[in-house]
Amino acid sequence: MSNSAGELYLAEIREQPRALERLVAQRAELAAVSRLLADRAPSIVRLIAHGSSDNAAAYGVYAFGLLSGWTALRDSITLTVYYDAQLDLPSSVVVALSQSGETPDVVEYVVRARQRGAPTIAVTNDPESDLADAADVTFPLAAGEERAVAATKTYLNTLAALALMAAGVSGREREVGDGIRRVAELLDGMLDPIERAVPAIATTFAYVARMFVIGRGIEFATAREIALKLTETCRVAAEPLTATDLAHGPIAALDPLFPVWTIASRDEALPAVVDAAARIREAGATVVASGNASSEVSGAAYELPVPEPPIPLLAPLLSVVPGQIFAGALARAKGLDPDKPVGLSKITRAR
Amino acid sequence: MSNSAGELYLAEIREQPRALERLVAQRAELAAVSRLLADRAPSIVRLIAHGSSDNAAAYGVYAFGLLSGWTALRDSITLTVYYDAQLDLPSSVVVALSQSGETPDVVEYVVRARQRGAPTIAVTNDPESDLADAADVTFPLAAGEERAVAATKTYLNTLAALALMAAGVSGREREVGDGIRRVAELLDGMLDPIERAVPAIATTFAYVARMFVIGRGIEFATAREIALKLTETCRVAAEPLTATDLAHGPIAALDPLFPVWTIASRDEALPAVVDAAARIREAGATVVASGNASSEVSGAAYELPVPEPPIPLLAPLLSVVPGQIFAGALARAKGLDPDKPVGLSKITRAR
Numbered sequence: 001m002s003n004s005a006g007e008l009y010l011a012e013i014r015e016q017p018r019a020l021e022r023l024v025a026q027r028a029e030l031a032a033v034s035r036l037l038a039d040r041a042p043s044i045v046r047l048i049a050h051g052s053s054d055n056a057a058a059y060g061v062y063a064f065g066l067l068s069g070w071t072a073l074r075d076s077i078t079l080t081v082y083y084d085a086q087l088d089l090p091s092s093v094v095v096a097l098s099q100s101g102e103t104p105d106v107v108e109y110v111v112r113a114r115q116r117g118a119p120t121i122a123v124t125n126d127p128e129s130d131l132a133d134a135a136d137v138t139f140p141l142a143a144g145e146e147r148a149v150a151a152t153k154t155y156l157n158t159l160a161a162l163a164l165m166a167a168g169v170s171g172r173e174r175e176v177g178d179g180i181r182r183v184a185e186l187l188d189g190m191l192d193p194i195e196r197a198v199p200a201i202a203t204t205f206a207y208v209a210r211m212f213v214i215g216r217g218i219e220f221a222t223a224r225e226i227a228l229k230l231t232e233t234c235r236v237a238a239e240p241l242t243a244t245d246l247a248h249g250p251i252a253a254l255d256p257l258f259p260v261w262t263i264a265s266r267d268e269a270l271p272a273v274v275d276a277a278a279r280i281r282e283a284g285a286t287v288v289a290s291g292n293a294s295s296e297v298s299g300a301a302y303e304l305p306v307p308e309p310p311i312p313l314l315a316p317l318l319s320v321v322p323g324q325i326f327a328g329a330l331a332r333a334k335g336l337d338p339d340k341p342v343g344l345s346k347i348t349r350a351r
Numbered sequence: 352m353s354n355s356a357g358e359l360y361l362a363e364i365r366e367q368p369r370a371l372e373r374l375v376a377q378r379a380e381l382a383a384v385s386r387l388l389a390d391r392a393p394s395i396v397r398l399i400a401h402g403s404s405d406n407a408a409a410y411g412v413y414a415f416g417l418l419s420g421w422t423a424l425r426d427s428i429t430l431t432v433y434y435d436a437q438l439d440l441p442s443s444v445v446v447a448l449s450q451s452g453e454t455p456d457v458v459e460y461v462v463r464a465r466q467r468g469a470p471t472i473a474v475t476n477d478p479e480s481d482l483a484d485a486a487d488v489t490f491p492l493a494a495g496e497e498r499a500v501a502a503t504k505t506y507l508n509t510l511a512a513l514a515l516m517a518a519g520v521s522g523r524e525r526e527v528g529d530g531i532r533r534v535a536e537l538l539d540g541m542l543d544p545i546e547r548a549v550p551a552i553a554t555t556f557a558y559v560a561r562m563f564v565i566g567r568g569i570e571f572a573t574a575r576e577i578a579l580k581l582t583e584t585c586r587v588a589a590e591p592l593t594a595t596d597l598a599h600g601p602i603a604a605l606d607p608l609f610p611v612w613t614i615a616s617r618d619e620a621l622p623a624v625v626d627a628a629a630r631i632r633e634a635g636a637t638v639v640a641s642g643n644a645s646s647e648v649s650g651a652a653y654e655l656p657v658p659e660p661p662i663p664l665l666a667p668l669l670s671v672v673p674g675q676i677f678a679g680a681l682a683r684a685k686g687l688d689p690d691k692p693v694g695l696s697k698i699t700r701a702r
Contacts, residue, residue: 043394043442044422051599065430069437071395073424078568079416082619086420091394105595210561210588217429232600237561237588244456247701248402249583252692268433275701283694341603343634350598350626
């Protein structure tokens with residue numbers, strides 16, 4: 001492993017505050033997207049994505065649900081692209097998420113949905129991509145070129161884009177935009193302390209082969225994204241679970257060699273996460289507590305707190321970052337290069 | 352471990368053909384549920400569940416999409432029960448799935464949705480349960496008492512119930528009912544050969560600690576359910592992935608000690624699964640091929656084929672069964688009792 005292993009990945013994590021500010025500055029682009037959404041007042045927002053973008057989509061379900069009272073769903077791509085199901089697409093709005101804008105079946109979904117009369121929005125880091133070309137309107141991620149294979153700043157900007165779009169249809173774009181700018185400031189202040197805290201945990205976890213990552217509600221997206229980072233950069237079998245689904249079976253697998261990363265943020269779902277952490281401790285597993293309410297998790301072996309955002313809905317923009325940084329440190333502790341996971345390339349063309 | 356370890360679990364797997372026949376025989380109950388659905392012609396079917404029932408819900412998305420062209424979604428319980436989001440529930444129909452009928456936040460969701468004017472259907476193995484009490488109409492699973500903690504026959508009957516309900520609103524209940532009866536016959540014929548085939552694989556896998564389970568489209572539900580069975584009964588960190596999501600990161604984690612179970616069934620999504628299996632083989636991992644098109648997977652170390660059902664949509668009722676039986680055999684090979692996973696009880700009361 002070269003000394004530069006993970007340099008790109010870490011540089012892009014550090015760039016996230018600036019990337020968020022660039023996104024929020026795109027007022028005209030947001031206004032165009034908000035107009036399309038508000039004009040249609042759709043019965044459903046169909047979120048179309050794979051990988052990290054699909055993790056962000058799990059957040060979009062809550063952003064639209066809480067800010068605009070709209071039903072957003074992570075739609076099945078297979079149902080429309082492979083099985084040609086005759087769903088009522090025109091009464092929906094399609095929001096397709098892909099940092100590269102080149103994911104083949106996401107592009108194909110948008111082509112089909114537009115042909116069938118559904119309004120389509122592309123959220124992508126490449127406004128010249130096939131996806132942007134296929135959609136009616138594009139909201140650029142404006143994250144700057146992402147060179148590390150494992151997505152970080154495009155993930156954060158996709159979360160922010162979804163929050164802004166959901167805010168835009170309910171006249172709250174200024175409040176949420178200001179909130180995201182404040183999140184960028186908070187991020188600036190937390191990166192150094194987190195970077196100093198993670199190597200000690202990473203060293204202890206160097207031989208870990210499997211983990212669970214637990215979140216609930218708005219933080220389930222964070223659990224999914226941290227688990228994916230651990231799997232792709234550290235070759236850990238990391239599974240994301242809601243606090244409740246853990247109790248519906250997987251808790252039986254825990255033992256002292258099976259650590260669990262918990263994301264505890266201050267909102268109505270917090271008690272479920274705190275209860276789950278207590279059950280995890282009873283099973284003898286090592287608990288890492290993160291999130292802005294990490295101190296509520298009792299018996300955690302390690303704590304990686306983050307600040308509280310001005311709006312609770314924005315918590316996932318902060319709570320994913322310790323997981324991103326930890327994955328980079330754990331990859332290095334395992335002798336892997338987080339910039340170049342085995343067998344992956346930046347644009348995933350697999351169907 | 353006693354000699355009787357896993358007896359209950361295996362007995363209930365063997366009972367599945369009869370359980371399916373009991374379900375299909377409930378014509379009046381199905382007619383009542385179908386009437387409620389057809390009268391409302393909802394914009395959305397909201398599927399509410401945790402654990403194995405939520406895995407079945409992933410199948411429900413396809414059953415409603417393909418048989419009736421309706422949009423069904425695995426709804427966020429947290430959004431309504433914890434965050435009190437103001438979604439438009441009355442234009443939906445709520446279908447709540449719980450074998451025990453006692454899962455607290457599933458019951459709570461139904462209570463709230465009904466108060467807000469949404470029609471509600473309970474699908475449960477206990478027509479006297481809180482869930483049945485809370486809903487407008489109940490479709491009983493009729494699986495007979497399930498005593499093993501790990502669900503098997505209630506899972507299969509939940510799949511069949513969802514297929515029947517989706518068929519009922521499009522006048523195809525007879526065709527699908529006949530199809531399920533034929534599936535029961537096919538199951539009768541395949542149980543013995545599968546039971547004879549799995550112990551050799553289970554012995555080889557005795558020290559396996561992590562696996563991926565790959566399916567796509569209608570078989571993603573099967574991947575979820577087999578992964579859950581492996582996690583809860585065998586303490587394996589088994590993660591379900593779609594064929595495409597595997598390529599979006601997790602494939603980097605594979606090595607020769609990380610086996611992958613693939614479900615290959617003959618439908619439009621099969622090429623994606625076959626391609627994924629080829630990439631898995633390139634990564635050096637051991638492949639188990641199951642499903643009715645398992646012979647299409649090249650380079651599989653083990654093959655567990657199942658028969659083709661009369662209707663492609665019913666394939667998941669057959670393809671989950673080798674996974675159920677294998678999980679029982681692997682648990683025994685690991686010295687565990689699949690009837691009594693550590694830390695679980697039959698009714699999960701955790702929120």
